[in-house]
Amino acid sequence: MTQPAPAISSFHPPRRILMGPGPSDVPQRILDAMARPTIGHLDPAFQDMMEQIKTLLRYAFQTENQLTFPVSGPGSVGMETCFVNLVEPGDKVIVCTNGVFGGRMLENVKRVGGVPVLVEDAWGRAVDANKVEAAFQANPDAKILAFVHAETSTGAQSDAAALAAIARKYGALTLMDCVTSLGGTPVLLDQWGIDAAYSGSQKCLSCTPGLSPVSFSEAAIAKVRARKTPVQSWFMDLNLVLGYWGGEGKRTYHHTAPINPLYGLHEALVILAEEGLDNAWARHRAMHEMLKTGLEGMGLAFVVAENERLPQLNSVALPAGLDDAAARARLLNEFDLEIGAGLGALSGKIWRIGLMGASARRENVETCLKALGAVLA
Numbered sequence: 001m002t003q004p005a006p007a008i009s010s011f012h013p014p015r016r017i018l019m020g021p022g023p024s025d026v027p028q029r030i031l032d033a034m035a036r037p038t039i040g041h042l043d044p045a046f047q048d049m050m051e052q053i054k055t056l057l058r059y060a061f062q063t064e065n066q067l068t069f070p071v072s073g074p075g076s077v078g079m080e081t082c083f084v085n086l087v088e089p090g091d092k093v094i095v096c097t098n099g100v101f102g103g104r105m106l107e108n109v110k111r112v113g114g115v116p117v118l119v120e121d122a123w124g125r126a127v128d129a130n131k132v133e134a135a136f137q138a139n140p141d142a143k144i145l146a147f148v149h150a151e152t153s154t155g156a157q158s159d160a161a162a163l164a165a166i167a168r169k170y171g172a173l174t175l176m177d178c179v180t181s182l183g184g185t186p187v188l189l190d191q192w193g194i195d196a197a198y199s200g201s202q203k204c205l206s207c208t209p210g211l212s213p214v215s216f217s218e219a220a221i222a223k224v225r226a227r228k229t230p231v232q233s234w235f236m237d238l239n240l241v242l243g244y245w246g247g248e249g250k251r252t253y254h255h256t257a258p259i260n261p262l263y264g265l266h267e268a269l270v271i272l273a274e275e276g277l278d279n280a281w282a283r284h285r286a287m288h289e290m291l292k293t294g295l296e297g298m299g300l301a302f303v304v305a306e307n308e309r310l311p312q313l314n315s316v317a318l319p320a321g322l323d324d325a326a327a328r329a330r331l332l333n334e335f336d337l338e339i340g341a342g343l344g345a346l347s348g349k350i351w352r353i354g355l356m357g358a359s360a361r362r363e364n365v366e367t368c369l370k371a372l373g374a375v376l377a
């Protein structure tokens with residue numbers, strides 16, 4: 001028999017200020033909620049809480065969609081849930097890429113046997129609606145338009161209302177990644193006519209990672225129900241998940257829900273409802289303005305043009321000659337501050353400073369500017 005490792009005892013993480021691309025700072029209220037007693041996932045009290053989460057998520061997404069719930073898994077599982085259900089082998093899907101996460105959408109379309117039609121835009125730019133229109137003109141049989149609302153790899157925001165309107169004109173469904181936008185900038189599913197959307201718990205909702213709120217319109221559900229082939233994934237098959245998250249009352253076992261993380265999401269959504277979406281959006285914008293003034297004062301230039309810029313994800317070009325990894329290590333070690341590095345093509349070229357959820361507050365902006373000032377001096 002092997003021996004236990006006696007030198008290893010409880011883990012106590014350092015206290016950090018999280019200003020990267022997620023996770024964001026998790027308020028103590030949410031951590032406290034997650035420490036409450038674990039109960040059974042079919043306990044009536046738990047089921048009541050599940051219903052409240054669905055109601056609170058409808059508010060966050062601004063939708064009446066009945067099928068609105070958190071997938072048990074990170075944002076990436078929410079993404080796969082959307083693609084694996086909505087795309088049948090042979091379906092043509094117009095996929096917009098302007099960063100890392102659009103690229104993942106493309107990968108999903110390929111893996112589920114869809115036929116991707118790629119609309120490419122430069123990293124750091126929004127999705128170009130004219131290119132999307134042209135793609136539909138050339139492919140009027142396309143069934144779905146997929147795009148990332150808030151591209152976290154660059155900090156660019158696309159015009160979701162305009163893109164969804166084009167898809168509707170051609171009779172296609174719209175599938176949107178709003179992982180980084182939900183709770184930080186307006187996400188208006190019903191007003192914009194979005195058919196499927198996925199988000200994440202750890203960005204502007206400021207909960208711990210591992211849950212992915214999703215929402216599906218009646219048209220999206222009809223497409224899933226009309227499939228000729230079964231959904232390839234058992235776990236993510238909405239027809240099966242529906243019996244667990246869908247029905248009021250009679251719930252059947254599908255998988256064991258992550259009980260305590262769901263307490264956390266419930267609390268995060270209560271906090272958002274207490275603040276109000278309008279106020280949350282205004283706070284993200286105000287903190288962005290404050291950060292921007294400070295960053296530009298230090299001579300740091302934004303990567304994304306002002307009219308396409310996300311307030312909750314600030315990408316700035318690295319000063320020439322700066323050692324990226326060493327500078328970020330100093331921020332972490334001396335200031336307990338985490339900011340994000342560049343991803344993919346932008347690796348080593350930019351920093352991504354997140355102002356997501358509870359991280360979008362005055363003290364964080366001040367600490368960040370002070371720390372950056374010291375490191376860049």
Ligand SMILES: *Cc1c(COP(=O)(O)O)cnc(C)c1O
Pocket residue numbers: 022074075076077101148150151152153177178179180200209210
């Ligand atoms: C973070 C993120 C994801 C992935 O979420 P995970 O929780 O890391 O799986 C997907 N899309 C966007 C735009 C993101 O920012």
